[in-house]
Amino acid sequence: MSEIADAPDAPGPKKGRMLPLLLGLVGAALLGGGAFYAVYSGLVLSPNPKVQRAEYSPQDFDFVPIEVITISLPPQSGARFLRFAGQIEVAETSHSDMMRMQPRFIDLINTYLHAVDIDDLRQPAALIRLRAQVLRRLQMIAGEGHIRDFLITEFILD
Template sequence: MAEEHDTPVENEETAPKKKSKLLIFIAALLFLAGGGGGFYAVYSGMILGDDSHATEAVNHTDKDTHSDADSSGAPAMAEIAFVSVDPLVVSLIHGAARQHLRFRAELEVPLQYQSDVETLLPRVTDVLNSYLRALELNDLSDPAALVRLRAQMLRRIKVVVGDNRVNDLLIMEFVLN
């Protein structure tokens, strides 16, 4: 009888241990899910998004451009020009698969720098070609890839041409076939 009496006591002692392990597991799982959700929110720009372009457009109070600006605070169309970048076709190799990326873009530049940017267009084409050739097929599979690639290409173009000489990179064609 003493042996039977010891067995239920052991089961009662192991039951709280199982509950505490389950609680620790659930807490760890919730912690990881919350961390992953927080990372995604910050990474995708839902929280702490980069609104520097919007802030600059709203806070731009230069008297020369303010009179020509429309109600949104953006510069008037007469002050900007668009410079076409030569179309690029880049081979992307992933294992045995071979695909091509067709890329065509326009550069939004201030009117006073249009001729300077057109002069440096071969360098712009070179830096874009070099960057796009370094990409892998996996880099393009992410839904946010185009935004990230556009920012990287614009940064490289600004290094080549000058920071204040290019306002934006407009991607006209980005086709993977």
């Protein structure tokens, strides 16, 4: 019996071991929450804080028509031509400037449609990709804040 009473205590969990881990978790949560708030509110990593995006209401835009463009397709494509028309949604204050740029817009669309592979146009998501690509190119030509959207009003492969 005397041996059991004289034996040193078995090592148990130390009380101070959990404190650094707990402080680390709390610190990580606070830093993560602060970083989320900073990005979400636009304090950091905003696209371009100097450029103000124009906010549109239903009365603040107008349309610039893109006349029908007909493109002859190569014989091996299985179709004879592509017929395409659209509308460019522009800020109302930019309408007259965008009307003057209409020939440039038509040239851009015509050139892009000639460069697109016909097999790509037959894919289910072709119009979505085509619309996004043309819109981005139109926005680059017109400058920031002038063009809001591009609508495809006619798309026929025959």
